[in-house]
Ligand SMILES: Cc1cc2nc3c(=O)[nH]c(=O)nc-3n(C[C@H](O)[C@H](O)[C@H](O)COP(=O)(O)OP(=O)(O)OC[C@H]3O[C@@H](n4cnc5c(N)ncnc54)[C@H](O)[C@@H]3O)c2cc1C
Ligand SMILES: Cc1ncc(C[n+]2csc(CCOP(=O)(O)OP(=O)(O)O)c2C)c(N)n1
């Protein structure tokens with residue numbers, strides 16, 4: 041007999057609302073919650089205290105709880121779970137929630153709320169949490185009846201992980217947590233939701249249309265994004281199989297890095313604003329484009345009216361609202377990337393028309409000529425460490441170590457250099473804030489990754505400005521003995537801001553200098569970690585090796601060239617073929633119109 | 641650019657209207673009118689009618705964005721799907737005496753507006769029709785004592801046997 045029927049029979053209920061919540065989390069497979077306590081959620085904390093199935097990680101700021109859950113989720117494919125109190129606890133979580141929404145990360149965030157009878161009275165620590173988080177979540181709930189509690193928690197997990205994944209908030213008034221509530225098991229997967237039914241299975245007619253277009257192509261490209269990561273590791277394997285089967289070039293978005301192996305000879309690098317010369321020219325010049333789980337972001341398309349002007353476009357995405365949003369496409373395919381790729385592989389093999397291999401070979405010849413520009417080349421000479429070199433050496437030395445390595449980043453130039461110079465052979469190894477671009481993401485995200493993968497090497501490639509935005513999490517690392525490595529490319533500038541000021545605002549460096557920086561070595565030590573520093577190129581490798589050998593939290597403060605810019609760069613409002621390749625070509629920026637300057 | 645009359649069937653639950661309206665304001669879509677009321681026997685489903693306008697791509701976005709809201713069952717672009725009826729209800733108060741009263745009644749008759757309240761100095765007219773008809777009536781009433789208007793916004797339904805659900 042289920043708890044619900046007991047309730048209907050007037051049999052006394054034995055579990056409090058808080059216990060029902062924990063039971064539902066456990067049944068949903070939750071092993072870890074990232075959280076921070078407060079008055080409204082004390083009943084849940086009390087229930088946590090009295091059980092062992094779910095581990096609670098006490099962060100030092102609610103924003104960090106959400107980013108940690110994002111790191112956990114993106115590195116495992118599971119739903120991340122967060123617990124915060126009402127009012128300021130909930131508002132502190134908002135940045136993290138929006139970050140997860142923009143980057144399609146599955147999360148469930150439990151927020152405390154004042155008791156139901158006080159809602160609307162400006163009670164102590166009351167916030168209209170469902171109102172505030174509505175545009176920052178995939179969906180949210182306010183539980184006003186104990187009878188709804190278990191169902192809502194189960195439903196929240198279903199909504200978070202299915203379709204296009206995203207964050208879901210459950211707002212829990214304190215009386216609902218204290219009062220007894222009935223438990224109900226999760227509905228069977230076969231029972232569809234009343235109104236929410238995302239489409240995972242693609243339409244075979246569209247698949248065949250896409251394959252016919254691709255077979256007839258002469259200058260194709262596969263442009264794969266975060267959706268392939270969302271679809272699970274099997275989708276990445278299928279993507280690789282499809283690209284090998286067809287012989288096409290493949291580029292990844294920032295969010296898609298790792299979906300296709302970086303060492304593969306058909307990989308042409310990341311595309312977009314700071315993408316490679318070859319990837320952007322391939323996008324510009326292709327005749328058929330297959331977009332697999334990417335969303336034609338403005339950082340990728342550049343000037344829309346000049347975006348890939350001569351191509352037929354196929355767009356595979358699980359979210360119909362991603363299709364025809366920015367770029368009008370010729371063949372839309374709605375569904376899960378994994379299932380679409382499996383169907384395309386089969387349809388490709390069944391299709392009897394032959395591919396124009398000669399045209400493809402000519403296309404590759406052209407691509408190789410673009411590649412020969414070696415657009416990511418840099419010169420490391422003398423003592424001053426080039427930031428690109430620091431990332432390149434970090435990559436090479438971690439590869440030599442053979443350890444399973446997970447990289448997170450903060451936001452700025454260092455993030456782009458990490459994307460350009462660190463290679464990923466597998467999905468789920470790269471965690472970065474792409475859509476919202478949240479400084480302060482990397483350290484807590486790394487924390488979540490390390491919780492999920494205790495034996496792995498987890499490195500936050502950071503900037504000296506960003507790292508200060510969630511630096512308090514060093515204490516969490518110490519408390520839980522999480523040996524996360526923070527690798528700071530310290531250029532003493534908000535480098536990305538400085539770069540735009542140099543290129544677009546006449547070199548007027550308004551408020552972009554990182555003054556009064558802390559001593560990062562001492563800072564690491566005062567947080568019970570290890571601090572290391574490299575100030576000249578000859579120290580770099582030793583510092584990296586020592587960092588990797590240290591089984592404790594480490595901050596490595598790498599003093600890098602202060603005025604280095606991140607290239608290639610497509611200036612805002614420009615087209616793919618108007619890329620600037622390096623210093624000396626900034627003249628190209630002079631052409632940026634006011635129309636371009638208004639873009640972010 | 642075109643206008644679109646969109647019918648949306650939603651779960652009748654707290655916050656659902658805020659989700660729909662927030663979507664329009666947050667993404668900068670136009671709302672020319674929006675109506676909502678429960679439509680099934682148990683009161684679990686509500687029907688929202690939104691009249692909006694935009695380029696074909698924007699209207700397609702609006703529909704896709706509505707459809708991905710969790711409590712939304714069905715989105716239908718009546719304008720695109722074929723013949724449909726659009727009606728609006730208006731209550732129109734006209735205050736005046738003498739010739740103006742006579743003129744008001746004469747016009748109301750021509751427009752098939754009903755008198756639903758009257759005093760020696762005022763009428764309240766009730767009329768249904770499409771927005772243009774109500775606009776035209778109000779324009780004629782303006783010089784002869786139009787005082788107040790209350791309108792529902794458009795409700796709409798497809799002609800024939802075709803229904804939103806099933
Ligand atoms: C400083 C800075 C610079 C940047 N520069 C660049 C740059 O040069 N190049 C670049 O690429 N990005 C850059 N970005 C990131 C950029 O802003 C976007 O976040 C990124 O381009 C989006 O990646 P995506 O298109 O893969 O989509 P994501 O945001 O990963 O979205 C995934 C898409 O896949 C769909 N999807 C989800 N699950 C599935 C599934 N199971 N099956 C199928 N589809 C699914 C979703 O509906 C969505 O449309 C930069 C960001 C910052 C902060
Ligand atoms: C929370 C937040 N505030 C502001 C910005 C705007 N912003 C983008 S990059 C950047 C500078 C980052 O500096 P740093 O961390 O030192 O990285 P660098 O670019 O120098 O590598 C700023 C301020 C942002 N992305 N996030």
Ligand SMILES: [Mg+2]
Nearest residue numbers: 503504533535
């Ligand atoms: Mg910096």
